[in-house]
Amino acid sequence: MLSARRLSLARQSRQLFSDVSFSLEPGRALLLQGRNGAGKTSMLRILAGLSQADDGQVLWQDSPIQQSENFHASLLYLGHQPAVNVELSPTENLRYLCALHDDNAESIANILVAVGLAGYEDVPAGQLSAGQQRRIALSRLWLSKAPLWILDEPLTALDVKAVAGLEKRFKQHLDAGGMLIVTTHQPAVLPEHATTRLELSCPEPESEASA
Numbered sequence: 706m707l708s709a710r711r712l713s714l715a716r717q718s719r720q721l722f723s724d725v726s727f728s729l730e731p732g733r734a735l736l737l738q739g740r741n742g743a744g745k746t747s748m749l750r751i752l753a754g755l756s757q758a759d760d761g762q763v764l765w766q767d768s769p770i771q772q773s774e775n776f777h778a779s780l781l782y783l784g785h786q787p788a789v790n791v792e793l794s795p796t797e798n799l800r801y802l803c804a805l806h807d808d809n810a811e812s813i814a815n816i817l818v819a820v821g822l823a824g825y826e827d828v829p830a831g832q833l834s835a836g837q838q839r840r841i842a843l844s845r846l847w848l849s850k851a852p853l854w855i856l857d858e859p860l861t862a863l864d865v866k867a868v869a870g871l872e873k874r875f876k877q878h879l880d881a882g883g884m885l886i887v888t889t890h891q892p893a894v895l896p897e898h899a900t901t902r903l904e905l906s907c908p909e910p911e912s913e914a915s916a
């Protein structure tokens with residue numbers, strides 16, 4: 706279980722959020738919502754242990770994540786930008802990721818089919834479209850067995866078919882007792898009955914609010 710306790714963060718003299726608490730149980734998703742600049746990425750980075758809140762704590766199985774022995778092995782974090790080596794083909798990118806995930810269950814060829822990259826296996830990623838590069842990055846969801854996924858706008862640049870594939874993968878992960886924290890402007894990809902919504906709603910700066 707992941708728990709956030711009374712998290713607060715200010716940026717550029719603005720309080721983005723304060724006293725945010727929640728717990729995420731196995732099999733549950735948390736959908737983080739809010740307008741551009743509301744602090745969603747900042748919150749995800751804190752939950753992933755990549756940056757610090759001004760106040761509050763994140764706990765993994767009741768231990769602060771900084772002191773937890775297995776938090777990082779339990780986490781799959783995908784940031785806003787697809788982490789893809791553009792000089793490598795999809796197959797080579799996945800081979801590299803396989804070395805990072807020694808618990809990979811499916812073969813590279815099968816995963817590339819699952820993410821819709823059949824026929825592009827050996828093309829340098831730099832020659833692929835934004836959506837195809839995003840599909841390479843999302844292959845990690847098929848490679849990793851980490852129980853906690855933290856995903857920042859994973860649907861960016863994806864077409865309808867790729868979104869449907871991801872929706873199915875999210876459901877499999879949650880049904881298997883995984884946990885998911887995600888920001889997306891397409892909340893329909895998450896199963897309603899297993900999803901809690903958290904809205905970040907700091908006031909807009911004066912100049913933006915009146916624009």
Ligand SMILES: Nc1ncnc2c1ncn2[C@@H]1O[C@H](COP(=O)(O)OP(=O)(O)OP(=O)(O)O)[C@@H](O)[C@H]1O
Nearest residue numbers: 716717721739740741742743744745746747748888
């Ligand atoms: N490292 C940083 N230093 C200073 N300010 C930052 C930093 N990171 C983010 N901010 C500011 O914090 C605010 C929230 O940014 P954040 O990226 O968390 O928002 P977001 O809700 O993810 O936005 P979007 O929907 O546009 O991706 C923004 O005003 C941003 O300029």
